[in-house]
Amino acid sequence: MTPDTSALRWLAACLPLALAACATTPPPSRIAAPPPAAWQAPLPHQGSLASLTQWWAQWGDPLLVDLIREAQDLSPSVAQARSRLVQAQAARSASRAALGPALDGQASASRGFNEQIGAVAGTAQAGLQAQWEIDLWGGNAAADTAARERLAGAQALWHEARVSVAAEVALQYSSLRTCLQQQEIAERDAQSRAETARLSELSERSGFTAPATHALARASAAEAVARAAQQRMQCAVELKTLVALTGRDEAALRPQLSASPAQPAPEALFTIARLPAQVLAQRPDVYQAEREVAAASADVGQAQAQRYPRLGLSGAIGAARVRTGGTTTDLSTWSIGPLALSVPLFDGGRRAAQEEAARARYDEAAALYRARVRLAVSEVEQALVRLHSSAERNDSARTAAEGYRASFAATEARWRAGMASLVELEDARRTALAAQNALTALQHERTAAWVALYRAAGGGWER
Structure with a gap:
């Protein structure tokens, strides 16, 4: 069968007018959220930094690199982000499929009285049925655009999850290394105070030291032992936290930490050639928020398209075989149509409400994007401030530690010579x-x- 020729001519004549009257006008898919012209915080090393993409390897600690990889493989947040990425890929495939025709196969077999031939017959049929909704107003294309943008956003969030896990593991690893260094300091201090208490006891027995002075030495030694025990407890907690993050066996990790002594952090770990645009562009959360704005814009276009007439075309092709009384008859059929036009007349305001809701979601996405850009700028600024402050204090702290250590050595020598008191x-x-x-x-x-x-700069991820 074919559609009526006069109906087709009428539809072809009216179609341009309908297109002009019903064209969708979604809001802009990109919005302005300009970053500052320059960072207000001073850059460490005058902006001469190492590569972000090789940041963890440049740390110079292979154990840290292995722990980060294991934690990312084990992390539930990374697994969740991966699941959402797969879901977004499936949604994109479904949206692309809606742009083309759907084709279904049908087959059946039966035996019974056939009215056409007036006898009992066996009938077998097979055919193909095609349906296609012609995307007059771009609604299906808008849905595909939204799915594509959300897929890009899901990919970005997968990167963000990996960056977050890497940063968390690195911070915990550094905390454990710091704790172990402080434990070593506490152990040496306890040994030193124990030696002082021993010498003070000998001096008291010889009558050169008052009992009160020896009591002070014993109290100092006991305090150092307690401090060292507390530090060992803290390091055990830090180690167990790292084990929970990475899933590595604790019994195996302890000797690995001992065999891999702590390395000082390199002076250059990052390279940010251009601020602030590159930093903001490579942040996965900012990129995802931007893609969500584009997706929300496409959602508005899709909601608008639902308010306009819909045009569908179907077709079929089939073959049948009828067998009765030893005679077999083959039949074939085909049809194009009907060409069906559906015009929404009254829905109680449902489609208008859906468009209004889509616009509200777009406004929300735009506001979240602007807020995410402001947060990104703030986080980078804060990290730079802390870096600058720690760099300013580093030399002074090192000089102070060396000076006080030399002062203690000199005071201990004077005390051994009887020229300084135990209180000093x-x-x-x-x-x-x-x-x-x-x-x-x-x-x-x-x-x-x-x-x-590293985290504020997006972990070196580049889109």
């Missing part, structure tokens, strides 16, 4: 210990600032 010795010891711990903590603070910059 303990005061110098406490000051040297505090300065050494402060220097170690500052090194961890600097490492944490580098990790924060």
Whole structure:
């Protein structure tokens, strides 16, 4: 069968007018959220930084690289992001399929009384049925655009999940290394105080030291033992936290940490050739928010298209075989049509409400995108400020630690010679210990600032 010729001519004459009257006008798929012209925080090393893409390898610690990889393979957030990526890929495939015709195959077989031939007959039929909704107003194309943009956003969020896990593991690894260094300092301090207490006991027995002085030495030694035990407990907690993140066996990780001594962080870990555009462009969360704006814009176009007439075309081709009384008859049929036009007349405001909801989602996506850009700028600025501050304090902290250590050594020599009191010795010891711990903590603070910059800069991901 074929559609009526006069109906086709009427539809062809009216179609241009309908297209002009019903053209969709979605909001812009890109919005302006300009970053600042320049960072207000000073750049470390005057902006001369190492490559972001090889950041973890440039750390110079193969164990850290392995732990990050294991944590990413184990992370539930990465698995969730991967699942959403697969779902987005499936949604994109479905949206692309809607742009073309659908083809179904049909087959049947029966035996019974056939009215056409007036006898009992066996009938077998097979055919193909095609249906196609002609995308007059671009609604299906808009749905495909939205799916494509959300797929790009899902890919970006997968990168963001990996960046977050890497940053978390690196920060925990640095915290554990710092704890182990402070434990070593505490152990040496406990040994030193124990030796002081031993010498003080000998001096008391010889009558050269008052009992109160020896009591002070014993109390100082006991305090150091307790501090070292507390530090060992803290390091055990840090280690177990790292094990939980990476899934590595704790018994195997302990000797690996001992065999791989802590390495000082390299002076150059990042390269950001251009600020701030490159930093914002490579942040997965900002890119995903931008893609969501484009997807929401396409959703508005799709909602608008639902309010206009819909045109569908169908067709079929089939073959049948009828057998009765030893006689076989073959038949074949085909048809194009009907060409069906569906015009929405009254739906109680449902389609208008759907368009209004789509526009509201677009406004929300645009606001979230602008907020995400502002947050990205703020996070990079804060990381740069912390880096600059730690760099300013590093030399002073190192000089202070070396000076107090030398002062303690000199005071201990004077005490052994009987020229300084135990109170002076303990005061110098406490000051040297505090300065050494402060220097170690500052090194961890600097490492944490580098990790924060890595995360704020998008982890070196480039779209």
